[in-house]
Amino acid sequence: MxxxxxxxxxxxxxxxxxxxxxxxxxxxxxxxxxxxxxxxxxxxxxxxxxxxxxxxxxxxxxxxxxxxxxxxxxxxxxxxxxxxxxxxxxxxxxxxxxxxxxxxxxxxxxxxxxxxxxxxxxxxxxxxxxxxxxxxxRQMEEQLLSIGQRTALERVSALILDIHNRAEARDMKQAGSIPFPVTQQHVADALGISLVHANRTLKRLQRDGLFRIKGRRLEMLDAAALEQVAQKPTS
Amino acid sequence: MxxxxxxxxxxxxxxxxxxxxxxxxxxxxxxxxxxxxxxxxxxxxxxxxxxxxxxxxxxxxxxxxxxxxxxxxxxxxxxxxxxxxxxxxxxxxxxxxxxxxxxxxxxxxxxxxxxxxxxxxxxxxxxxxxxxxxxxxRQMEEQLLSIGQRTALERVSALILDIHNRAEARDMKQAGSIPFPVTQQHVADALGISLVHANRTLKRLQRDGLFRIKGRRLEMLDAAALEQVAQKPTS
DNA sequence: CGGACCTTTGACGTATATCAAATGGTGTGG
DNA sequence: CCACACCATTTGATATACGTCAAAGGTCCG
CATH class of the missing domain: 2.60.120.10 (Jelly Rolls)
Known part of the structure; x- marks a missing residue:
């Protein structure tokens, strides 16, 4: 086998x-x-x-x-x-x-x-x-790379992408958006940044039209741009 | 079994x-x-x-x-x-x-x-x-906790402790010290801090008498104090 | 309609980064 | 065995990303 x-x-x-x-x-x-x-x-x-x-x-x-x-x-x-x-x-x-x-x-x-x-x-x-x-x-190691080396803006981008891709792969997307019960405090605690900074960073990415979070749902608007910001790993 | x-x-x-x-x-x-x-x-x-x-x-x-x-x-x-x-x-x-x-x-x-x-x-x-x-x-997750939540001083303490304990467990201790071929750049890259800050932090902990790095060897002087600084996880 | 929780915003503080340069080891080849 | 070259360490000055504090909106649910 x-x-x-x-x-x-x-x-x-x-x-x-x-x-x-x-x-x-x-x-x-x-x-x-x-x-x-x-x-x-x-x-x-x-x-x-x-x-x-x-x-x-x-x-x-x-x-x-x-x-x-x-x-x-x-x-x-x-x-x-x-x-x-x-x-x-x-x-x-x-x-x-x-x-x-x-x-x-x-x-x-x-x-x-x-x-x-x-x-x-x-x-x-x-x-x-x-x-x-x-x-x-492998996912833990990817996270470690993120938190150790990426800026707050890059980390948030990478996290949003990761969650979105995982949810999408499980067919959780409906009407162009996925459930997103994650609070800003969760984002902060996952990325090692403060709540306030998580808020400002999420805000900024949304103002730039990369995605939209509304009513506990996440709508991906520009995955390519988000990947650009997130700085892909080498491989 | x-x-x-x-x-x-x-x-x-x-x-x-x-x-x-x-x-x-x-x-x-x-x-x-x-x-x-x-x-x-x-x-x-x-x-x-x-x-x-x-x-x-x-x-x-x-x-x-x-x-x-x-x-x-x-x-x-x-x-x-x-x-x-x-x-x-x-x-x-x-x-x-x-x-x-x-x-x-x-x-x-x-x-x-x-x-x-x-x-x-x-x-x-x-x-x-x-x-x-x-x-x-489990080690990766411990690292993630370290980099995400601990300050630079705490991270360096935790890393020195971790390496020392692992080396000691493998009987690498001789004359009270273990080999330590790790450069400050390595410490910086492992902990997500800059080279300069790694230097200042290592310096400070050594000035306070917690350990000593000399000639590519590490001598642990006050493991208890170092653990204190490092902030143990909950468990 | 009140309360709990989440989000948003402004002002200000600080841990850590960056830049630059001197100093100190260490191994190699002359 | 010296001397250069290379790398690691150290230190000072300055910059900034991010944290903290405080308070004002939103939103949801009982």
Missing amino acids: SPHDLNVKLDTHEPQLKILDPELLDYIQRRRVEDVVFPAGATIMLEGDVNPPLYSVTEGWAIRYKTLQDGRRQILSFILPGDVIGFQAQFFENAVTSIEAVTDVSLCVVAYRDIADLYQTQPDIAFRFAALAADQK | SPHDLNVKLDTHEPQLKILDPELLDYIQRRRVEDVVFPAGATIMLEGDVNPPLYSVTEGWAIRYKTLQDGRRQILSFILPGDVIGFQAQFFENAVTSIEAVTDVSLCVVAYRDIADLYQTQPDIAFRFAALAADQK
Whole structure:
């Protein structure tokens, strides 16, 4: 069996995993134990939680984050419907990041005995999970590049593009716009800038006609220009 | 088989993998194909490289990084002897990050047919690799927290602590100090600050007696105080 | 209709960047 | 073994992107 037979090996020219691997999705459906709903604002998982479960997101948006002792919060990623969360956590005794619902969130809990067991009994599924995790690590590294090297204007552009592309790939676009329940405070915490500066930067990009955020929805107006501003990575 | 039997499930209370999993090390030794040496400054791997190999570092230090088109560089991690590199890359067509030798670097090339094949034929080894990758992802997230939320002073403190702890865990400490071939430019590129500011910050921490860098070696003087400055994460 | 939360705007402060140049190591070749 | 060349470190002066503080609108929902 080669990665190509699996149709799982990721093509770097297509920067994101377009959709959730269908076979993996199928596996998750079959192992679904129960569905859970968290209201907006609820904490789904807290750093340090013992043996957190493995979830697949059915509906709603969430954030994954880490905090410092004095309360400063870094959002690591935005979680959209279709995302699998808590796979990495299976390798640790405790959850290493926290997750909070941004909107009401529906999750289905995936059951399996144990992560090591999965590797023994279902190596193909384990492989698919691993490919997903590899892509998530890549996303973290992209974020690191963004926050470390890009200016606030570039970061905001890159974030808007990223969220838009992910949502679009999941067929969340309707009437030319995607849901956008993200607040300016979220943008600030994800990009390491202040709320006020996030506001001014978003404002400026919108004044220049690159996109429009209105009524919790995002309409992309000039993706090419936005990419220009964002400064693409080398590859 | 449970993670505990494997002694691989990672304990969050011990923030880092102390040493390379011995069984994995053994596997790598047995699959060693050839040894390669790169001189200081050489590019070991370049973003975009097709089907990059899997390496284990025998000797020397390296950096893993990504760049923007205009040349800005973000160092993602420092690679020390004992580290395995290129595992994640196996899931992609092309390398997603670049690697450069800081000192002369000795690598051994690990052979196996194919990553998917490894999952089928050696699920236990695949599991150990995955645990390693999970830990690397955790490190990336820690970095993200650092760069996004910490001040320059806190970032430098956290980086010095991190490198020191990793080197110490690998028994690289001799006569109370560890090798430290990292330049101030490296520190700047890893933390998203300017060279000049990296210098002033390193200087200040040393003036306050927290550590000492001299002759490409680092001597830790007051780890507790440094941790204080660095602002630990919540957990 | 009130309250909670989010967005927007102005004024001002500061951490960090940039520019420029001197100083200090270190390895190599004469 | 010296001396040059190259690179890393250090320091001062000045600039700016971004943060903080404060307060005024919006918007949504009970």
